[in-house]
Amino acid sequence: MPERYPGYDVLAKRATPSWNEPTRRVIDARLSIPNEPRFFTMQEWETLTAICDRIVPQPKDRAPVPIAALVDRKMTNDERDGYRQASMPKMQQAWQRGLAALDAAARASHGAPFHAIAAVKQDVLLKAMQNGELSGPEWNGMPAHTFFSERLAHDILAAYYSHSSSWNEIGFGGPASPRGYVRMNFNRRDSWEAVEAKPGHEAAARKANERVG
Amino acid sequence: MAANNAGDLSTAATRQLVGGAVGAIALGLGVALLRRGFTPQTGRETLAGARTHARQKRSPLRVDEPPQVKAARRLNRAAGLLGTSTLLDSAVEHYRGSFQNKAMYTPLIVSALMLAVSAHGTRDKRPIAHGVRDATYLAAALTGIAGTGFHIYNIAKRPGGFSWQNLFYGSPLGAPGAVALSGLLGYYSERLRDNESDKIPKVFGLPAGRALAALSGVGLLATAGEAGLLHFRGAYHNPFMFAPVTVPPLAGALLGETALSRPRRPRRLTRWWLRLTALLGFAGAGFHAYGVQRNMGGWRNWSQNVLNGPPIPAPPSFTGLALAGLAALGLLEEHPDA
Amino acid sequence: MLDEALHSPRGKDGRAPDPLRVGGWMPMRQYGENDEVDFAIVGTGAGGGTLACKLAEAGFSVVGFDAGAWWRPLEEFASDETHQEKLFWTDERICDGDNPLKLGSNNSGKAIGGSTVHFAMVSLRFRPEWLKSRSLLGYGADWPLDWREMWRYYTEVEQALKIAGPVNYPWGPPRPRYPYRAHELNAAALVLAKGCEAMGIPWSETPLATVSAPRGRSPPCVYRGFCVSGCSTNAKQSALITWIPRAVKAGAEIRDLAMAGRIETNDAGYVTGVHYYREGQWRFQRARNVVVAGYAIETPRLLLSSANSQFPDGLANSSGLVGKNLMAQTNQAAWGVMEDEIRWYKGPPSLAVTEHWNYTDTGKDFFGGYAYMSQGPLPRAWVSSLAGNRGLWGDALLRAMEKYNHQAGLKIVGEVLPQERNRVALADEKDRYGLPIARVTYSLCDNDKALVKHALNFMSQSLSVVGARDIWTESDDTCHLNGTARMGDDPRTSVVNADCRSWDIPNLWVCDGSVFPTVGGVNPSLTIQAIACRTADRIRAMAAQGSL
Incomplete structure (x- = not known):
C-alpha cells in the first residue's frame, strides 16, 4: 500500500502555534512510554502484543507504535469507559479473562500459545472470537463477540489512533x-x-x- | 434580561478602550501621513512648501501649477492609496483562496502597477496625460469589472447561491469594485490633465469637479456597504464598528449634494467630513490590527489570524476615496462651475 | 498530568477559578454547612448551572455541587481526544436491554459546566407542536408548558450564549435574529447542503454556541475541530464560562469535586439538605430547597438512592416513574467517500443541519422527527465507528481509515418514544463512594426503528446524489439522554410539575433533561437551559407571593 x-x-x-503547551506535554508523555507491561503478566503481554500485530498490522519502515503498552497503561490506570454491558466483567478482568481464553483456544486447536502460532491461524481465531464462536469455561460467561468489539478491538484501535504515527498515515491535522x-x-x-x-x-x-x- | 453583569461590562469597556487607543495611534499616524494632502495650498508655508518651491525653481518649464493638474495629482495619490489597499487586501484574500485560479494574481499585478504609476503621477506636474499611466489605470478598471463578474459567478455556484453565508464567506462582491474604482480615479486624473487650464475642466463632457465628487461619493457609499456587510458578519460586537457605516456614507451624501447643488463655497462641512473619513480609514486599520491581536493566539498565530481576523488593509480604501473627494472639492474651489 | 483539578477542589477559601484567564481566580462567596441556604443545587451543567446563575441573580442564597473538576481550559485542555476523556463521566454504569447504551463519552459529562464543556454546541429550539405531541401529533405525552412562553426563554438563552446562527431560520415560527452570525461552512457541511438541494429540502447553518466574533474574553472560534473534546480557546459558550462565572459573581457558591450521595428528609416530609462527599469525607449542607440537576442517569440515581423509611421507593417517586421513560435519542449515520478532499476535522463538527423531517409530517411511517447534521469525527471517534459497526480490523481497517480525509457523513438526532421499560435503576454493585451504581436498561421500540430506517435511507440517498461512494450506515449509536423524572399536569403520571417542582415534596426540584416528557428530534441543551430560566422566574414569582 x-x-x-x-x-x-x-x-x-x-x-508551531498549532500546539500549545498542554498538548506538547500530553503527546510527549504518550510518545515516550516504554514498551513493556506494568499491568499484564508476561504471558498476557505476549498474547496482547500478538493480537495488536493482527488488529493493526504496522508498516515495517517506521518505528512501530507500542500499542500493547498503551493498552497496558489504560489498565494500569484503570481508565474506564463509563459503562459496561451487563454481560461483561469490569475492564481489567475482562481483558485478563479474554487473553487467557484466547490463549487457551490457541493451545486447544494448535497446541501452542496464541503468540506462537502463524499469523493466518491467529486471524482465524480472532475472526472466530469476533463471530462469537469461541466459548468454554475460560470465558466464564463473557460473550466472546462482546469482548472482541467492546474491549479488544475498541481498546487497541483507540490506543493506535491516539498516536501521532497513525495521524500521519491518514493525513489528520x-x-x-x-x-x-x-x-x-x-x-x-x-x-x-x-x-x-x-x-x-x-x-x-x-x-x-x-x-x- | 441581564445578559452581562457588571464585571463583564467593565472588561468589555476596558477592551474597547484599548481598541480605542490603538485606533487613536493609527489615527495619529494617519494625520501625520496625510498632512500634506490636507493642508490647503494657500496656507502652505511649511518646509514642504519650501521644498516644492525650490523644485519648481529648478524646473523652468513649470511656473504655476494649473488647478486641474493639482487635482489630477491629488487623484493620483487617491488612486495610489486605494490601489495600495486593494493590492494588500487582494493579496491576503487570494492567498487565503490559495490562488486556486491563476487569474487571482491579476488584481495583485494590476494594483502593484497602479501603485507605481500613481507614485509617478503624484510627482508629475505636466498638464498632459501619460500613456503608460493611462493604460495601467484603464487595465485596473477593466480588471475590477472582470473580477466582479468572477466573484458573482463564484457566489452563484455555491450551495445557497446569494445567501448571507455566501455573501459573508464567499468571494467578496465589493472588493473588485475597489480595484475598478481606483483605476477609474486614475484614469480620471489623466483626463483632467488633458484639459486646458483656463477652461472649466471637463471629463467625458461632464464638469470634472462635480463628476468626480459624484464618483467618489458613490465609491464611499459602496465601500461603506461592504464594511456594513462584514461588520454585520461580526455582529457589531464593538461599537466602533458602527463608525464605517455612519461616517463615510455621510461623506458620500455630502459629496452627492456637492455634485448636484448650485455652485457655492466654501464647503467647510464637506471638507472636514471628508478629512474625518480619511482619518477613519487609517484608524480602521489600527482597529483591525488590534482585532487580529484579540483572536486566539494573537499575532503569534498570525498565519491564521491575519487571514481569519479583520482585514487590516481594507479600511484605508476609505482614505483613498476621501482624498478623491477632497480633490473634487479642490477643483470646485478653482472653478465653482466645474 | 494536567489533572490537578481532579485531585483537589478549587472552589474554596473564598475564591474560585476564573476559566477565562490563565491562572485566574475570582472571589466567591462561601456559606457554612449549617447555614440553611435557599437552594442547594446538585449538578452545574445546562440545568443546574443555568438555574444557579438565575437564582443567585434573583437574590437567593445558592450552593451548587458538582462531582467534577473546575477546569481552566486555556491552560489545561490539550488538543487530544484521549487526554480529554477527563471531561467525561467514566464512573461505572451497567447497561442492558435489547440495545444496551454506550455511555461515558458523548452523553455524560463530569465537570463544572457538566456536559456543556464537551457538547457539540448545537443549539436548536423544539418544534412548538412537540410540547403537545399527544394532543396534536398523536404520540408521547403533552408537556405542561406553552410554546410561546418557551419561545421567550429560548431567546433569553440564545442571547446569553451569543448563539451564532443563520440570519433566517427556515423552520418553525419566527424567532428573533441570532445574536451572532453563522460560521463559515466547511466542506463536510457543504456536502449536506448540496445533498439537501439535490433532494429538494431546505438546509441551514446550525445555530451553535461558539462565537463567530469576539465576546468579552472569548475569541472567535478558530475551527480547530476538537469541540467535543473540550474547547481550549473558550470560544465555546459552555456553562463553565457563561452561567457559572455569572452565578459566582451574583453570590452563588459552587463546590467542585463534591459528589452528592443522599438527600435528607425530615418527619414533615420535606427535604432538609444534601449529603455530599468532598475532600475525603461525607458532609452535609442544610438547605431550604434542593434541586437535583444531575442529568437523566444521575438524577434518578440520587432520588432513588435517597430512599428512606418515609419514602421507601425513593424521593418524589409516588408515581413510580422516577427512572422510567428514559429516552436516548438515536444518533445513526450514513457515511460515504467523496472524490474531493473534505478534511472534516476542521471546524465545529456539525456546521450544517436540516430539520426538514422534524417539521414535515407527511411521508413518514412513524411518529416523531429527526434532524440530521454534517459530521467531523476525529480519528479515535472515527475508528470506533468503523470498527464498531463494520467489524473491520487488520488491513481492511487501515485501508478504510486511509480515506479519512475524503469521508463525509450525515448523522441524525432522532426522536424516540417514551417507554416505561427504558429505565434507570440501582444495581447491587457499589461505586467508590459506596453508592449503588446505575443500571440502565434500554430497548428501541418499532417506531424508533422505523424512524431510524427512514433516516438512514434518506441520508444514504442524499449522499449518493452528491457523488459519495462506499456508502454505509451506522445503526448502533445513541446520544442525549432525557426523561426519567418527567414533568406533567398530573401527579399520578409525572414526577414534577411545570415548574420542575416535585409533586411529592414541595421543596424538592428537578431541573435538567430528566424532566422532558418527550424528546423531539433536536439536541436538548438549549431547551434544558430555557426551562432552567423559566424555573428561576417561577421560583422568584412564587417567592414573591409567599408560596415557595
Missing part, C-alpha cells in the same frame, strides 16, 4: 490550538496541513509535506 501522505509528520508542527484552520472548502488545505499524494505524484507530495509546519 503506497503512502497517501508521504513525508507528512504531525510532530513537525510541535513548535493533529493538535490544533491556538492555531486552528482557515481554509474550509472542498480540496483546500492550509499550509500546515498534510498534502495528499495523487497517484504518480508521490515525490512532489513528499517534498510539499516536508515543508508542512
